[in-house]
Amino acid sequence: MTDLQLPPAGSLDGVVVLDLSRVLAGPYAAQMLGDLGATVIKVENPRDPDVSRGFPPYLTDGDEEFSAYYGQYNRGKLGVALDLAAPEGPEVLKDLVRKADILIENFRPGTMQKLGVGWEVLREVNPKLVYTAISGYGQTGSRSRRPAFDNTAQAASGLWSMTGYEGQPPVRVGVTIGDLSATLFAVVGTLAALRHAERTGEGQLVDVAQVDSTLALTETAVVDYTVTGNVPKPAGNAHAWVRPYELFDCADGQVFFGAYTDKLWRASCDLFGSPELADDPEIDTMRKRFDPAVYERRVKPVVAQWLASRTKAELEELAGDVIPLTAIKNIGEVVDDPGTAERDMIVTADYGSLGELRMFGQPIKLSATPANPARRANRMAEHAEQVLEQFAGYDAERIAKLREGGVLP
Template identity: 80%
Template sequence: MTGALDGVVVLDLSRVLAGPYAAQIMADLGATVIKIENPRDPDVARGFPPYLRAGDAEVSGYYAQYNRGKLGLALDLASEPGREVLTDLIRRADVLVENFRPGTMDKLGLAYETLAAVNPRLVYTAISGYGRTGARSRRPAFDNTAQAAGGLWSMNGYPDQPPVRVGVTIGDLSATMFGVIGTLAALRHAERTGQGQLVDVAQVDSILAMTETAVVDYTVDGKVARPAGNKHSWVRPYELFPCADGQVFFGGYTDKLWRVSCELFGSPEVADDPEIDTMRKRFDEEVYERRVKPLILGWFAGRTRAELEELAGDVVPLTAVKNIGEVVDDPETAARGMVVDVAYGALGTLRMFGQPVKLSVTPATPARRANELNEHADAVLTAVAGYSDERIAALREAGVV
């Protein structure tokens, strides 16, 4: 069965996370993705832990998770012959993904305008820290740059303590998602009209777009978002609560959910208490801390996470807070195909996350091995660029490939 993006050819020139992950999602969905790396300076993520090892051989689990299902080609873009090879690949490609600092591709003579002249229907997706326009566009950036400059870092953590970064690389990951959305939208347009375009995605922009109500809280009420710990800024109850063997999230804040919760936990009379009988009353912080929260703490005390989920999890938003090992080993995770196993020969089996996008007719294929450096050079240059064996041999001899 072919994937939804079957027939789409993607050239992935990106490194580390935001770009590679965007291209990996397209590979999962059926695109032919060609990972193009510098033969003398390949993707640094190949050296990131954790590693599958056997003797002197190893593979990075990090690299494998974000580059699965791609074809590998090493190409020296600093050389004129290398740029000629890329140009020939561009003629047959639908999408190019890169996450260099803006201006890098221009210096190589591979600017969007140049490549668009070769292939007018090309979708050129550029992911960077600050985007391709503005006074900050040339600044170097990492995930933490986006969390800091996009406002998210200042909002995360506990009140009256220094702010805390989000514990995953959300700057990269958010840019990945917006990059894929933009690419697919541009691809749809290109397929319909023959006109490609530049997709410009910035990590900082992506972070700002994920700050929920912080922007309108400021523009409407002048309120600057601050760290709130595990609490929502105004929805109550909607936070973490302790129980006998850990913590659970409980979010029974609407009138309907609150009434059901009172009944489930043996306090039906509380639902009609005139001080806390409406959602708006329970949102009041003083009332919540004095009346509502102590009641919930009493409900949960002495009960385990499993007992609480068994009692109420199918009726109200009540969920055990699990560590990643518990999530990976959860049968429901397996049932959703969200942990996939890939064999790496003598190195063993790599277990990694699957593809969250479930398509009923053209399902994704995430359980695939990542490419070795330059592993598929002959196949790519023959099938996509149309090169002869003699020309490929000459490129190898010259160190271009």
């Protein structure tokens, strides 16, 4: 029998989360809650488990392999496999819901209703339940039933149209920002709804859409359009109007230089041996340096000259403590950076014969109830008996009958 791997007491100690979601947005939201102390139960379809179990890279031991992708986003969860399409499947889920505080799913709207376990049904089972539904376009509106992936959100939110270089086709953001933004908004909404439920006894539906979430990350684009009619276009590595605030070449790569305020500009002039530029009447104020023509003619060439002959390390040593000047690092450099270790942002989980998995840690640092991210993920249906005994009150005979009926694998 496998240990339950219950997390140590944390901020969400005692909170029970049913995670029916797949791939990224939902699993990551549930993982965040688990890192913060909640008990998270991963519920998968035995006929169609979470597809991310097949995503690379893999920890391997001979013929055995385990997805590191799955491991990073499902760490610390308890594993149950449950066929909701089987006759008794919905009743088993309802029994788990009775002791749950939160349920997270990211199916296309209408899927859970077809299975007989939608929000309207489960709220009758547990009136305090916080039901978090993450989808592409949300639970309402004419587009709600459309299939969606991360790129759908990047395209439909306008974000894709703003990314890349002027005069060239738009470029998607290099990570799945549609999923990741939905994750973060889902966690915020879930915790807000949980506080309400604990105070009043009233659960609610938390409806989070990838498209909505990504739109909310487009910074000034919406008000730019509504106020001025301007439609933002790709600007490469430059900011739309803040200057200097972009990538510059240096002797061994690139750095970000962002000393755009008057105070930071004056400090830069002093650091790089050009104090007279701070009082140059053409570029002595932020508003003047923001002018595109002035910036291209006077400011950008100066900054480029300051940086070109120095290495990333030399530049950070010279100016990194005074102005926003940061080496542009690859992931290997980030993982091996002592500063990353100082913040506990690389943690290790032990997978026995498969080896150890190093993955990103938990960025939320709590002084009294620290997070616990360094845990391994569940194997398929790993904790079925223990979860059904502890959270549904089933005995061995009941569990055996469910297996015979195909509800459990």
